[in-house]
Amino acid sequence: MNGRLGVALAIAWLGAILVFALLAPLLSTHDPLQPVAAPLNGPSLSMPLGSDALGRDVWSRLAYGARLTLAAATLSTTLTVVIGSVLGLAAAASGGWTDRTIVAAANAALAIPGLVLAMLIVAAIGPSLTAVVLAVGLGAVPGFARLARTTFLQVRERAYVTASGALGAGRWWRARHHLLPNAWPSLASLTTTHFAWALLGITTLTFLGLAGDPSLPEWGAMLNSGRQHLLDAPRLALLPGLAIALTVLAVHRLGDRSAAGGSSGGSSG
Amino acid sequence: MLTAFVAVTLTFFALRLGGGDPTDSLMAQNLVAPEQLAAVRASLGLDQPLILQYASFLAGLLRLDLGVSLFNKRPVLTVIAEQLAPTLQLATAGLLMAILLGLGLGILSAWSRKRMAADGARWVSNLATGLPVALTGILAILLFSVTPLGHLPGMSLGWTRGLLLPALVLGFASAGAIARAVNTELTRSRSEPYMSAAAARGLQHGPRLLWHALRPALPLVISLCALQAAFLFAGTVVTETVFSRPGIGRLLVSSILQRDYPVAQGLVVLAALIYTLSQVVADSLALLVDPRLRGGS
Numbered sequence: 139m140n141g142r143l144g145v146a147l148a149i150a151w152l153g154a155i156l157v158f159a160l161l162a163p164l165l166s167t168h169d170p171l172q173p174v175a176a177p178l179n180g181p182s183l184s185m186p187l188g189s190d191a192l193g194r195d196v197w198s199r200l201a202y203g204a205r206l207t208l209a210a211a212t213l214s215t216t217l218t219v220v221i222g223s224v225l226g227l228a229a230a231a232s233g234g235w236t237d238r239t240i241v242a243a244a245n246a247a248l249a250i251p252g253l254v255l256a257m258l259i260v261a262a263i264g265p266s267l268t269a270v271v272l273a274v275g276l277g278a279v280p281g282f283a284r285l286a287r288t289t290f291l292q293v294r295e296r297a298y299v300t301a302s303g304a305l306g307a308g309r310w311w312r313a314r315h316h317l318l319p320n321a322w323p324s325l326a327s328l329t330t331t332h333f334a335w336a337l338l339g340i341t342t343l344t345f346l347g348l349a350g351d352p353s354l355p356e357w358g359a360m361l362n363s364g365r366q367h368l369l370d371a372p373r374l375a376l377l378p379g380l381a382i383a384l385t386v387l388a389v390h391r392l393g394d395r396s397a398a399g400g401s402s403g404g405s406s407g
Numbered sequence: 408m409l410t411a412f413v414a415v416t417l418t419f420f421a422l423r424l425g426g427g428d429p430t431d432s433l434m435a436q437n438l439v440a441p442e443q444l445a446a447v448r449a450s451l452g453l454d455q456p457l458i459l460q461y462a463s464f465l466a467g468l469l470r471l472d473l474g475v476s477l478f479n480k481r482p483v484l485t486v487i488a489e490q491l492a493p494t495l496q497l498a499t500a501g502l503l504m505a506i507l508l509g510l511g512l513g514i515l516s517a518w519s520r521k522r523m524a525a526d527g528a529r530w531v532s533n534l535a536t537g538l539p540v541a542l543t544g545i546l547a548i549l550l551f552s553v554t555p556l557g558h559l560p561g562m563s564l565g566w567t568r569g570l571l572l573p574a575l576v577l578g579f580a581s582a583g584a585i586a587r588a589v590n591t592e593l594t595r596s597r598s599e600p601y602m603s604a605a606a607a608r609g610l611q612h613g614p615r616l617l618w619h620a621l622r623p624a625l626p627l628v629i630s631l632c633a634l635q636a637a638f639l640f641a642g643t644v645v646t647e648t649v650f651s652r653p654g655i656g657r658l659l660v661s662s663i664l665q666r667d668y669p670v671a672q673g674l675v676v677l678a679a680l681i682y683t684l685s686q687v688v689a690d691s692l693a694l695l696v697d698p699r700l701r702g703g704s
Contacts (some may be wrong), residue, residue, distance in 0.1 A: 181487070246413030246414050247417060248410060249413075249682045250414050250679050251678060251682065257660075259421065260663055262422050265663065271540075305696060334537070341541075342645060346644065346645065346660050347660065347661065358541075361541055361545075366543065369548060376545070376546075379541065379545060379546075382539050383539060391535065
């Protein structure tokens with residue numbers, strides 16, 4: 139898809155999903171948790187997307203799913219970005235053994251693939267949606283901290299930072315007034331890429347059943363339960379699957395756009 | 408080595424300090440009666456101080472003893488070894504697919520003189536990084552069970568369904584990142600002086616010139632493949648679930664859901680080891696391919 143059109147479509151899709159998520163109670167026509175029709179009904183006027191294996195309205199579940207899935211991804215991204223940036227800033231600003239300790243710890247944690255680290259955290263807390271959010275958020279901290287540190291280091295090497303140091307500005311003054319504001323654009327682009335990773339991570343874990351409750355109207359869990367009726371009602375798995383895929387692709391598209399000269403790849407290690 | 412050790416330590420303490428006693432879930436599933444609790448805890452070593460548990464865990468690790476499963480009391484190493492073969496098959500085939508698809512898409516997008524082909528290849532590799540494995544797996548299953556594609560001669564054979572399709576799905580997920588790197592490197596090397604020199608010597612736009620451009624890019628591609636090898640471990644978890652294949656990925660999920668700590672711990676240790684090993688292999692492979700890396704240090 140070429141430049142402009144792709145970006146426009148991405149923004150349109152994300153806007154629509156956001157509206158969906160915010161207005162879920164208004165847009166949904168039925169209770170997403172209660173059976174309201176015969177199981178596996180096809181699309182009809184009152185239920186445009188039909189009912190699922192337990193007779194619940196698919197349209198309403200998708201709408202509430204947008205809310206739950208986006209909220210989970212946003213929360214876990216916030217967790218990663220805040221903790222990761224603080225660690226990265228601490229490492230870059232202080233140098234010396236603080237820096238070495240943080241880098242060594244991050245590298246060690248990175249020997250466990252991000253998703254497996256997240257699964258380890260779910261194992262420690264016990265399966266639930268909260269555990270999944272925490273796990274995906276904390277599991278990505280090592281990778282993000284390392285990327286953030288690199289970003290801060292790049293700013294620290296600039297001449298005006300050295301100059302302000304020569305003028306007597308302290309380490310933490312420079313961190314607050316130079317490193318943080320000037321690294322912000324790169325951090326924002328890293329955050330965008332990371333959001334897509336977090337969304338994939340969360341839906342993957344819930345797909346594997348690690349959210350505990352299979353009746354949750356959440357896209358990954360819906361994708362999993364839809365699998366049982368792949369041949370008689372493929373929409374049950376395809377709709378939430380496509381919703382996840384389109385959202386991730388749209389965020390990627392915006393991330394590529396904002397990362398004109400920045401780094402890419404995210405923290406998928 | 409140090410990295411692997413820290414990762415192992417992290418795993419141990421995360422599982423112990425995360426709260427939740429493994430015997431709780433044993434009780435909940437009626438596998439242990441309340442009056443036996445103390446005896447079971449003693450037999451699992453759970454009544455000892457944490458630091459002693461850690462010491463005996465490390466001592467066991469040195470003897471390749473990962474403890475016993477909480478549920479069937481069988482050695483963790485045996486439980487993992489039983490499930491290892493199908494996962495190794497899947498991961499190897501998947502890595503092969505990832506490299507083939509990644510190189511193909513990357514070369515096509517950087518090298519094709521047809522605009523359409525280049526754009527198409529770039530589009531497919533973007534798609535590969537964005538689509539969840541669960542969705543591509545489901546699409547592949549649908550494609551082969553609903554459309555006539557599944558009835559083609561040879562397509563009904565066990566190994567095509569059982570290995571080729573899952574490997575394709577798994578490989579596709581990693582192919583995007585490889586294709587992107589190949590594309591970037593090829594585009595960059597095109598403007599290097601040695602490419603003009605090669606063209607001046609009469610190398611045509613063809614396989615020989617392509618090899619000339621591709622060779623300097625290989626070290627990066629190899630180290631990326633090593634990263635993907637670790638990523639594949641996570642990918643197999645989903646692929647095995649979608650295709651209902653046995654393997655260590657599903658073992659990991661079930662051990663987490665059952666809170667079978669020794670098994671989950673053993674699998675994470677294995678993942679860390681695979682990662683460390685693949686880095687070492689990638690570094691030596693890169694030395695083999697790229698003479699520039701050999702001279703310096």
